[in-house]
Amino acid sequence: MSLYCGAVCRRKSFWCCRLLSTYVTKTRYLFELKEDDEACRKAQQTGVFYLFHDLAPLLRQASGHRYLVPRLSRAELEGLLGKFRQDSQRIEDSVLIGCSNQHEAWFALDLGLKSTSSIHAPLPKSEMEAELRGSFIALRQAVFQLNLMDSSLLFTAQALLRWHDSHQFCSRSGQPTKKNMAGSKRVCPSNKIIYYPQMAPVVITLVTDGARCLLARQSSFPKGLYSALAGFCDIGESVEEAVQREVAEEVGLEVENLRYSASQHWPFPNSSLMIACHATVKPGQTEIQVNRRELEAAAWFSLDEVATALKRKGFFSQQQQSDTVPLMLPPKLAIAHHMIKSWVETQTCSSLAA
Numbered sequence: 001m002s003l004y005c006g007a008v009c010r011r012k013s014f015w016c017c018r019l020l021s022t023y024v025t026k027t028r029y030l031f032e033l034k035e036d037d038e039a040c041r042k043a044q045q046t047g048v049f050y051l052f053h054d055l056a057p058l059l060r061q062a063s064g065h066r067y068l069v070p071r072l073s074r075a076e077l078e079g080l081l082g083k084f085r086q087d088s089q090r091i092e093d094s095v096l097i098g099c100s101n102q103h104e105a106w107f108a109l110d111l112g113l114k115s116t117s118s119i120h121a122p123l124p125k126s127e128m129e130a131e132l133r134g135s136f137i138a139l140r141q142a143v144f145q146l147n148l149m150d151s152s153l154l155f156t157a158q159a160l161l162r163w164h165d166s167h168q169f170c171s172r173s174g175q176p177t178k179k180n181m182a183g184s185k186r187v188c189p190s191n192k193i194i195y196y197p198q199m200a201p202v203v204i205t206l207v208t209d210g211a212r213c214l215l216a217r218q219s220s221f222p223k224g225l226y227s228a229l230a231g232f233c234d235i236g237e238s239v240e241e242a243v244q245r246e247v248a249e250e251v252g253l254e255v256e257n258l259r260y261s262a263s264q265h266w267p268f269p270n271s272s273l274m275i276a277c278h279a280t281v282k283p284g285q286t287e288i289q290v291n292r293r294e295l296e297a298a299a300w301f302s303l304d305e306v307a308t309a310l311k312r313k314g315f316f317s318q319q320q321q322s323d324t325v326p327l328m329l330p331p332k333l334a335i336a337h338h339m340i341k342s343w344v345e346t347q348t349c350s351s352l353a354a
């Protein structure tokens with residue numbers, strides 16, 4: 001182990017080096033499992049398994065409306081499959097979703113997929129739930145009752161399982177494709193074309209005019225909910241071009257001073273890579289022209305309005321009770337929440353400094 005952390009950190013710190021080294025070895029281990037089927041098969045012997053039924057994760061109710069995410073050891077999984085008269089070979093349908101610092105590999109396995117192409121019939125949901133003392137609950141429904149780490153892991157697992165389920169055939173030969181052991185790709189045996197899991201890039205932009213920020217809503221959003229402007233990148237576009245086009249398309253404005261801030265994998269409705277940007281409108285050009293085919297409404301909101309909305313708790317319970325709904329913002333889990341929060345913090349700091 002080198003005394004210095006190299007490019008990342010020039011400090012002579014033992015802990016810092018240790019941290020970096022753990023991360024690097026873990027990354028290399030996961031890479032090996034993706035590349036080497038035998039290594040991955042071996043990792044399945046000692047790994048743990050997250051179960052899904054038709055893309056709904058197995059969850060267990062804990063106290064305070066929270067959900068825990070049970071994991072099964074290899075032996076527990078074999079026992080479960082045995083009870084349903086399934087061969088343990090079925091474990092090889094699982095996909096690799098990560099590993100611990102100690103290199104315990106984590107897999108996700110869906111035993112309830114209904115796809116006609118599958119050679120395995122779905123196992124009965126309620127009998128599995130009884131056996132496992134848990135419930136298979138749609139991720140969208142459960143997401144606010146999970147901790148951030150669990151939700152992120154389940155997002156990845158569901159996205160990967162969904163991708164495999166919907167990419168069973170080669171689009172060139174029409175033949176069934178075969179998953180590698182880790183599930184990081186599928187190969188067509190007849191022409192050797194390799195298919196990799198994909199995410200759609202989406203730009204999400206918080207437009208400001210200096211004092212206010214622009215938020216919009218679609219008719220499908222819960223009542224009162226406004227978010228930043230989002231849109232799928234078109235093929236051939238750069239992120240900058242996608243931001244400019246989406247803002248022009250949706251609210252009829254031209255933006256400048258584009259700044260990238262962060263990104264997030266978002267599983268709904270399919271896998272997207274959300275690329276968060278901040279931008280300002282051109283001076284004197286703030287009049288919004290809403291594109292009604294895309295949005296129900298869009299408006300400028302003051303710092304006070306947004307700061308008050310950020311403090312509001314009980315997102316869903318408040319909505320159902322009242323007809324006149326105040327401004328609601330996306331939940332903490334969504335990158336839009338963090339972009340809006342960061343704008344409020346920057347504005348508050350600069351108004352205090354002034």
Ligand SMILES: NC(=O)C1=CN([C@@H]2O[C@H](COP(=O)(O)OP(=O)(O)OC[C@H]3O[C@@H](n4cnc5c(N)ncnc54)[C@H](O)[C@@H]3O)[C@@H](O)[C@H]2O)C=CC1
Nearest residue numbers: 200202227230231232266268269272274330334335336337
């Ligand atoms: N995590 C977060 O904070 C947020 C995430 N989002 C996500 O961003 C995504 C995009 O936002 P929208 O305003 O709906 O996009 P959008 O403004 O591009 O409009 C959606 C339309 O774009 C077309 N489209 C083009 N490429 C597409 C593709 N690859 N997949 C699906 N539709 C495609 C379809 O006609 C679709 O109806 C949504 O899936 C939404 O879940 C949106 C806001 C916040």
Ligand SMILES: [Mg+2]
Nearest residue numbers: 229230231294
């Ligand atoms: Mg949009």
